[in-house]
Each structure stands twice: as C-alpha cells, then as structure tokens.
Amino acid sequence: MPKVSEDHLAARRSQILDGARRCFAEFGFEGATVRRLEEATGLSRGAIFHHYRDKDALFLALAREDARRMADVAANEGLVQVMRDMLSEPEQFDWLTTRLEIARRLRTDYEFRKDWSEHSAELTDATLARLEKQRAAGRLREDVPTDVVLGFLDVVLDGLIARIASGQSDDNLPAVLDLVEESVRRSG
Template identity: 60%
Template sequence: MPRVSAGHLAARREQILDGSRACFSKYGYEGATVRRLEEATGMSRGAIFHHFRDKDSLFLELARQDARQMAKVVADQGMVQVMRDVLADAATGGSSISWLGTRLEVSRRLRTDPAFRAEWEEQAKELTEALHSRLARQRAAGVVRPDLPISVLAQYLELAFEGLVSHLAMGLSAEDLRAVLDVVETSVRRLPTAD
C-alpha cells in the first residue's frame, strides 16, 4: 500500500474542516449528522474520523480555528471589525468565514455543557487578551476613551458581539446593523476635546 505524504494528509484534513464548517453552519451541531458530514466533505466517515477522534473533536477544532482567527482580527483591527465580518458573512449566507454558525454553537454549548465550557476557557482567554491588549494600545495612542477601565470597555464590546450573534441567530433584520456597529465603535472612542 503506498504511503500518503504529509502534505496530502494536511490537505485532506483542511478539506474535512472546510466541508464540516459549512455543514455545522447550515445544520448546527446536532443536525450535522455523520452522513451530512460525509456529503459536505466529500470524504467517508473512515477518512473523517482518521483525522478527528469524533464529531465533537472535529467541531472543537473548527471552533478553535475560528477563535484564533477572531483573536487575530481583534489584535489587528479591533472587536468591531469581528462584528462587521460576522455581519458580512451573515449577509452572504455564511459563504465566506462562517464564524456565525460556529459561534452560535459555542454559545449554546457554553450554556449547557460544563465539560465543553472547561475546554473552551483557554480559547476564550486568547480572545479576551487580544481585546484587552488592543484597547490598551488604542488608549495609549489616544483613540480609546480614557474615562472607563479597559475591562469595562472589553466587556461592553463582548456583550455587543454576543448581542449581534443572538440577533442574527433569531433571523431578525440585519439591514440597519452596520449603523449600529458604527455607534458601538464611536462609543468606545475618545470624545473630541473642545478647544
């Protein structure tokens, strides 16, 4: 039997992750059956579970990837940009980054699954640290308002993000949300001083 190269295995793993992301986004965790995962990835269950122990570890890897990418966006561009990306993704039906689908499932599982919550703490810490660091850098540059602690501003932005996710999950109109995100962004900025 011929050996499969590491590059080929890595490409198959990415194909599984990409297809699974679309499947979880469309059907949710419970609805993403093994048969649907096979269809979405174009791989057999044997191939899928060669790379991932089970459906839960597959989902957790997707959620970790998303959290790392979100933390990177937060560090580079801010939390409001993450919200703008989620909004844009929802507008395209989840055809680009699909953070909304995984984030909805993460939120549900954080609420209902203590084991998942314990596993997720490290990922949540990375995102929170990126947000605090970004706010501190922006404050030092004179961009972020100085009258509130960084921790309060971070919690405010996290609440706005979770509210956006909930709003989109309920299928409510996203029509005016860009303007709402403008308000959120403006509310954390330093107010202009009167000269």
C-alpha cells in the same frame, strides 16, 4: 503503505473543516449527524474521524481556526472590525449560528466549557491587547475600565451573532457598529 505528505494531510483537514462548517451552519450542532458530515465533506466517517477524535473535536477545531482568524483581525484592527467582517462575509461565520447550542453546552458540559474557553481565550486576549494599545495611544475612553469595554464589546458580538443566526436582515447594523465604535473612543 505509501507515506502521505503533510500538504495532503493539511488539505484533507481543510476539506473536512469546510464541509463541517457548512453542515453545522445548516443543521446546527445536534443536527450535524455523522451521515450529514460525511455528505458535507464527501468523506467517510473513518476519514473524518482519523483527523478528529469525535464531533466535539471537529467542532472545537472550527472554533480554534476561526478564533485565530478573528484574533488576528482583532489584534490589528479591533473587535468591531471582526463584527464588520461578519456582516460583509456572513458565509465565513455562518457556522456560528450554533451559538445558542454552544451556550447551552457551556452551561451544562464542564469538559466542553473547558475546551471552548481555551479556544475563545485567544480572541479575548487579542482584543484586550488591542484595547490596551488604543488606551495607551489616547484613543480609548478613559472613564471606563478596559475590562468593562471588553465586556461591552463581547455582549455586542454575542448580540450580533444572535441577530445573524436568527436570519433577521438589518440594513442598520453597519451604522450600529459605527455607534459601538464611537462609544468606546475617547472624545475630543
């Protein structure tokens, strides 16, 4: 049996993740059946689940990939920029419309909650580090603890995701994000 190169394996995993992202976005977590995942990726269930143990593992791999990408942006440009990217490139984040399903599973499924928290911690850590750096540079308001600012930004992020997921278009969202950004900056 010939050896498969790491590049080929990485390309196959990327193909699976791209198809799964589209499938989860269109059908939600529960509706992304194995048959639909096969259609979306163009691969057999054997090929898909050779790389990912099950649908949860596939979903969490998407979460990990996106958390890394968002953490990089948050670390360098802030969490509000992540939100701006969601508005300007919604196709890169459309699978996050499954957020309501994620919230339900976080509440009821301990194993999923544990796995999800490991992946979401990267974005939280990057955002917190960025906020601390901004505070040290005198750019973050000082009358509110950093963890409260982080909580505020998390709530705004969740609200933005819910708004995008509902399909509501709102031309005012960039201005709303300007307001969010201004509300955490040090005045004067």
